[in-house]
Amino acid sequence: MFEYHNSTSSSIMSIRQMYQNEVIILDRGAYTTCAVNLYGALITSWRIQNKEHIFLSRQSKLYYMSRARGGIGVAFPKYGKWEFGKMHGFARDLKWSVEMPPKRMENGDICAVFSLQNDEYTKSLWAYKFKLLYKITLKEMELVTHFTVINTCQHFTMEFEIVQHCLFKVSDVAKCKVVGLKDCSLVDRVEACQKAYPKEDREEVDVLTKTDRLYKDTPDVIYITNGEGEEVIKITKSNLPDFNLWNPWIEQAKELRDLGDDEYQYFLSTDCGVIAKQISLGPNCSWSSMITYEIIEPQEEEAIVGHFYDYFDSYC
Numbered sequence: 001m002f003e004y005h006n007s008t009s010s011s012i013m014s015i016r017q018m019y020q021n022e023v024i025i026l027d028r029g030a031y032t033t034c035a036v037n038l039y040g041a042l043i044t045s046w047r048i049q050n051k052e053h054i055f056l057s058r059q060s061k062l063y064y065m066s067r068a069r070g071g072i073g074v075a076f077p078k079y080g081k082w083e084f085g086k087m088h089g090f091a092r093d094l095k096w097s098v099e100m101p102p103k104r105m106e107n108g109d110i111c112a113v114f115s116l117q118n119d120e121y122t123k124s125l126w127a128y129k130f131k132l133l134y135k136i137t138l139k140e141m142e143l144v145t146h147f148t149v150i151n152t153c154q155h156f157t158m159e160f161e162i163v164q165h166c167l168f169k170v171s172d173v174a175k176c177k178v179v180g181l182k183d184c185s186l187v188d189r190v191e192a193c194q195k196a197y198p199k200e201d202r203e204e205v206d207v208l209t210k211t212d213r214l215y216k217d218t219p220d221v222i223y224i225t226n227g228e229g230e231e232v233i234k235i236t237k238s239n240l241p242d243f244n245l246w247n248p249w250i251e252q253a254k255e256l257r258d259l260g261d262d263e264y265q266y267f268l269s270t271d272c273g274v275i276a277k278q279i280s281l282g283p284n285c286s287w288s289s290m291i292t293y294e295i296i297e298p299q300e301e302e303a304i305v306g307h308f309y310d311y312f313d314s315y316c
């Protein structure tokens with residue numbers, strides 16, 4: 001699992017050294033950073049000026065084959081229950097390679113590329129030959145991710161699903177609203193056992209109970225408002241039509257061993273991907289997608305004006 005080496009001072013590599021070897025840090029300066037754990041290429045942290053935007057449960061274990069509760073992760077080649085393997089596929093269980101270590105671009109952004117290829121283990125679950133490239137770019141207020149899937153089989157078409165699931169850190173999930181899903185058809189996995197509804201009729205979708213909803217053919221821009229006076233998260237995606245919204249709420253949180261009982265309040269899980277209809281990729285062909293997460297801070301001027309009216313009202 002890990003490479004141990006002998007040294008004069010210590011016969012084994014310390015946990016700290018091991019951890020450092022598995023985590024790649026993109027550091028843009030000004031305390032704007034992104035940490036990627038090579039196990040699952042899981043983004044465990046995204047900080048802008050030292051403010052964390054990604055939820056990671058305090059119960060998470062970040063080692064080989066141990067799935068973390070939180071972060072921004074990859075589900076491939078299957079999302080959800082899988083007859084051939086574990087839920088959400090194998091990509092989040094395996095150690096990814098560093099294709100390009102973090103590099104500063106001319107505009108100051110930091111970019112790194114990770115990859116995953118078929119091996120004996122993946123072939124035991126899924127027969128195809130593939131290469132998955134995952135490019136992560138850290139900007140001043142944005143995190144941009146690109147997937148490229150290459151079918152390296154000479155003769156066979158492969159079918160797959162791919163999803164980026166992201167657990168945003170929020171101060172209170174009950175105050176969050178998701179905007180942009182109105183009129184999208186959906187499957188509600190909580191109510192009435194996967195009941196399909198014709199369409200979402202709300203402009204603003206809230207999360208006030210256990211939520212597990214798959215929205216199909218969603219627009220490329222979706223907003224999450226993170227409570228009054230707090231930042232807005234803007235998600236811009238391309239080639240990823242489906243959007244899943246999940247929060248386990250009180251009862252399911254108690255059942256999840258890798259989540260503290262009270263932690264459900266502090267995240268909102270948004271998954272962007274191709275779920276409803278599988279991607280069919282011919283031999284030697286490639287497919288790609290992109291997601292940009294942008295944090296929009298509340299406008300300073302609005303805050304000042306808001307305070308002014310509070311002050312004004314109290315005197316009228």
Ligand SMILES: O=P(O)(O)OC[C@H]1O[C@H](O)[C@H](O)[C@@H](O)[C@@H]1O
Binds near residue numbers: 088213245246
């Ligand atoms: O527990 P996990 O395998 O990480 O899955 C966590 C959740 O992922 C998605 O959001 C699914 O829609 C949920 O049904 C599932 O419970």
